[in-house]
Each structure stands twice: as structure tokens, then as C-alpha cells.
Amino acid sequence: MTNKELQALKERYVAAGAASPNEQFADHATNAELWDADGKRMIDFAGGIGVLNIGHRHPKVVEAVKAQLDKVMHTCQTVMPYEGYVRVAEKLSGVVPVRGHAKVMLANSGAEALENAVKIARAATKRPNVICFDGGYHGRTFYTMAMNGKAAPYQTDFGPMPGTVFRAPYPVPYHGVDEDEAIRGLKMAMKADSPAHDTAAIIIEPVLGEGGFYAAPASFLKKIREICDEHGIIMICDEVQSGFGRTGKMFAIEHSGVEPDMMTMAKSMADGMPISAIVGTDKIMDSSGPNSLGGTYTGSPTACAAALAVMEVFETEDILGKSQRLGEKLNKRFAQWQEQFPHVDNVRNLGPMAAIELVTDKTSKEPRADFAGAVTKYAKEHGLILLSCGMHGNTIRFLMPVTIEEEVLEEGLTIVENALKELG
Incomplete structure (x- = not known):
């Protein structure tokens, strides 16, 4: 079935409180990539909200x-x-x-x-x-x-x-x-x-x-x-x-x-x-x-x-080593974003449990939940699953599998970077 057909069934039969706002439906996935019912490829920086640290469908699992x-x-x-x-x-x-x-x-x-x-x-x-x-x-x-x-x-x-x-x-x-x-x-x-x-x-x-x-x-x-x-x-x-x-x-x-x-x-x-x-x-x-x-x-x-x-x-498979190395890469990239973009502040990570804060400016630190929403929307439109969170709704969190391939990681980070450039 197509995304459109599945969405129609969801609206008819799934309780509103349990229904996802996402109108894409997962069909198959491997490590940090998945494809929807229409065959569109997505990079996964959400990992099922932190469920897939070793990736979708690890062969041994x-x-x-x-x-x-x-x-x-x-x-x-x-x-x-x-x-x-x-x-x-x-x-x-x-x-x-x-x-x-x-x-x-x-x-x-x-x-x-x-x-x-x-x-x-x-x-x-x-x-x-x-x-x-x-x-x-x-x-x-x-x-x-x-x-x-x-x-x-x-x-x-x-x-x-x-x-x-x-x-x-x-x-x-x-x-x-x-x-x-x-x-x-x-x-x-x-x-x-x-x-x-x-x-x-x-x-x-x-x-x-x-x-x-x-x-x-x-x-x-x-x-x-x-x-x-x-x-x-x-x-x-x-x-x-x-x-x-x-x-x-x-x-x-x-x-x-x-x-x-x-x-x-x-x-x-x-x-x-x-x-x-x-x-x-x-x-x-x-x-x-x-x-x-x-x-x-x-x-x-x-x-x-x-x-x-x-x-x-x-x-x-040295998962903790991979996790530490991924955290170092995110730390370095986020520091560049904080220096480059006026609305990116308080970048942080403990290993690859990483986040950036979107604000009006770095002096007032006023949260920009609307900007966070725009970034996640842009990411989705460009093939990246990305989540916001936080008490103020202005934090972008990163939960990609620690087993993510280098080229897929770079592709996803580039989408986020482009969103910050184009929307900021």
C-alpha cells in the first residue's frame, strides 16, 4: 500500500491520541536508513527515540x-x-x-x-x-x-x-x-x-x-x-x-x-x-x-x-568505542555550528547523546521552539528523520545509531546544517 492509502486507513481506524502526525509509513530499514511505503529513502537520526543504538535490524539480533x-x-x-x-x-x-x-x-x-x-x-x-x-x-x-x-x-x-x-x-x-x-x-x-x-x-x-x-x-x-x-x-x-x-x-x-x-x-x-x-x-x-x-x-x-x-x-563489535568516536565528531561539528550560526547555542553532548539549542540570540537565550519545528520539518522534506525535545521545545536532539556509516552521518549532518543556513 502507498503512504496515501495507509494514511486514509490511519485516519479512519487509529485513535487520534495514538496516531503519528507523520504521513510516511516505514516499509523496510537497515542500520541508519529506512524506506517508506512509496520507496522514499530517509536517514534516521531518531532511532525510534533512542531504541536503535546498534541500528535497524542488526544481523545478529x-x-x-x-x-x-x-x-x-x-x-x-x-x-x-x-x-x-x-x-x-x-x-x-x-x-x-x-x-x-x-x-x-x-x-x-x-x-x-x-x-x-x-x-x-x-x-x-x-x-x-x-x-x-x-x-x-x-x-x-x-x-x-x-x-x-x-x-x-x-x-x-x-x-x-x-x-x-x-x-x-x-x-x-x-x-x-x-x-x-x-x-x-x-x-x-x-x-x-x-x-x-x-x-x-x-x-x-x-x-x-x-x-x-x-x-x-x-x-x-x-x-x-x-x-x-x-x-x-x-x-x-x-x-x-x-x-x-x-x-x-x-x-x-x-x-x-x-x-x-x-x-x-x-x-x-x-x-x-x-x-x-x-x-x-x-x-x-x-x-x-x-x-x-x-x-x-x-x-x-x-x-x-x-x-x-x-x-x-x-x-x-566495539560499540562503546564507536559511540565515543561518534560523540567526538558531533562535538566538533556542533562547536562549528555554534560559532557559525547566531541562533545556535548551548551545544552539548555526552558521547553521542547530543543536542543543540535554538534561540533568538545568545544574549537573551530566549528559546525558539518555532525554529526547532521548522528545522525538523525541513529535515523531513529533505530525507532526514530528526526530533526536537526539551521543556521549551527548542532543542534538537540527535539519536542516530552509533553504527551509522560515515557517509550517511555526513549526509544527515549536512541536511541539518543547510536547514540552519536557509531558515536562520
Whole structure:
């Protein structure tokens, strides 16, 4: 079917709240390129929102999933477990930098991972509340919607949110919140809203995802670790978007040297197959009763096969080295853009988790969400999938696969550069 025919079906049968505004439909893809239903080629700088760090349809992942399909597709691991689930748990326990011996629960999505992390933290501490941060994004279930530090569009239309979530400032000096102010805000939240004896967990993205690709300073993360230790609060790092090589390390928290009590991950964990994980120290993870955690499809055999293949690819294909080198290239190119273009400012990256800010001018720093929208529209018209994000809607984020070919990377960056020239 053509894009036009599929669009007509979408308008007729897909709920408006779930429908993409994009009128192109993916047909097939390889690494950092995909083709739509009309045969138009697109370069992918979005990666399914950070899901494809090792590219579309990595051959080893495809092979692993096909092999699993010939064995078993589903049993529900709580009814009859299977090797893949326990092997994924074993692998993750060896690479995730939590304190002490790690245990693992698998789920289907990032939101499920965060929901279950909160459940586990409540069971471990016997406390009800959590503290999150401005600009954070954790999912679209009711509790994770409440945890999000950005109301629209995630909370719009859905009524009252759960009342045991409280929020503190995230340090973004460019927008007037330095580290000291963020720590003061966190301590005030613990005085005014959620005292320590009622706080089960402090949940933070080491690098804001939807919130704008701002990295928390290592010193800030260390202070959160100290506050958690002082008050018996569980520190949870949400690495759903920043994990699995997005920042030049397996997980973004590794840049700080901080060891959280629990971590959540999903997205690039299985190169497009739906799976997520909650990983924490054994005492915390074992705190809830038998059969208290799980779900029909959690840690499905095919998703586990894909996750194991992804981890093998990391071990054998120097993915972290590729990630670091890509980050260096983006850093260099973005610095040129900031110098060249009057509306490009606050360029930043942690590895290839990279972004630029579009502003009216570099003195006022007034955000230009309209410009960001125009750049992403231009990119699409010229064969590039590109995403904006951020509290102010003026950030362009870059999530191309770290395995992207050099010539494809250059082609995509040139499209962005041309947009900045022609539209600025």
C-alpha cells in the first residue's frame, strides 16, 4: 500500500491520541536508513527515540530472534520459565553498576520498569513517596505520568494524577538553575512536601531525555547519593534513553562513578524488541512477596533472545568505542555550528547523546521552539528523520545509531546544517 492509502486507513481506524502526525509509513530499514511505503529513502537520526543504538535490524539480533521463533514464542515466565530470561538477568547483573550483588526483573517497556521500580522501593522501605525532577520523563502510565516533570502533552486530558509524587529542580545552568539551587530545591521538597521518613526513592535521569539532553553534573549525582545514604532513601537511575552505549559508556551513570541502588532500562536494550529491566541490589529486589511482580509478556523469549544478541554485539563489535568516536565528531561539528550560526547555542553532548539549542540570540537565550519545528520539518522534506525535545521545545536532539556509516552521518549532518543556513 502507498503512504496515501495507509494514511486514509490511519485516519479512519487509529485513535487520534495514538496516531503519528507523520504521513510516511516505514516499509523496510537497515542500520541508519529506512524506506517508506512509496520507496522514499530517509536517514534516521531518531532511532525510534533512542531504541536503535546498534541500528535497524542488526544481523545478529535478527538471527537470534529467528532462531528463537523456531523454539518457543511464549510460556509466561511465571508459569514456565526459560533460559533466556535467566541469562539476560545474569548478563545484566554483571554490567549494571548498582551497589552490591544485583538481581533483575524484566518487563516490557520503560514505563513498566519505572512503575515496578517504585513498587519495589516502597516494599523495601515501607514508605509511600517518590521525588523526581523538573524536566524528567518516565512514561505514560498513571504513576509515571505523575512522575514526569513536563505536563503537556503527557498529563493533558487525563485528570488528577497520583498524589505521592513530588518534584525538585534539575540543574540546568543555561536556564538559570545551578547545582546549588537544585540541591536546595531537593532539600526543600524533603522539608515541605516529602519528609525523608515518607520518601521511598529519589528517581533521576543522569541525562534528561525528553527534557532536553541535559547531563547532571557528577558532583550533583554524588550529592543525591549522599542524601539517599543519610536518610535510607533508595536512589533510582532511569537509564531508559541514556543506557546501552548512548553516552559512550554502557550506562550514563558510569561517567559519575556513582552507584545507585536500582536502575531502569529499556529502548536500545534489545534493538527494537519490547523489553525493559529493573536491576537493583539483591536485598532491595527481594523485598516484595512471591508472585508480586511480573506480567504475561514480561521478558518474552523473543525479546530476551534479542537482548542477549545486543549484549554480544557490544562485546564483539566495539560499540562503546564507536559511540565515543561518534560523540567526538558531533562535538566538533556542533562547536562549528555554534560559532557559525547566531541562533545556535548551548551545544552539548555526552558521547553521542547530543543536542543543540535554538534561540533568538545568545544574549537573551530566549528559546525558539518555532525554529526547532521548522528545522525538523525541513529535515523531513529533505530525507532526514530528526526530533526536537526539551521543556521549551527548542532543542534538537540527535539519536542516530552509533553504527551509522560515515557517509550517511555526513549526509544527515549536512541536511541539518543547510536547514540552519536557509531558515536562520
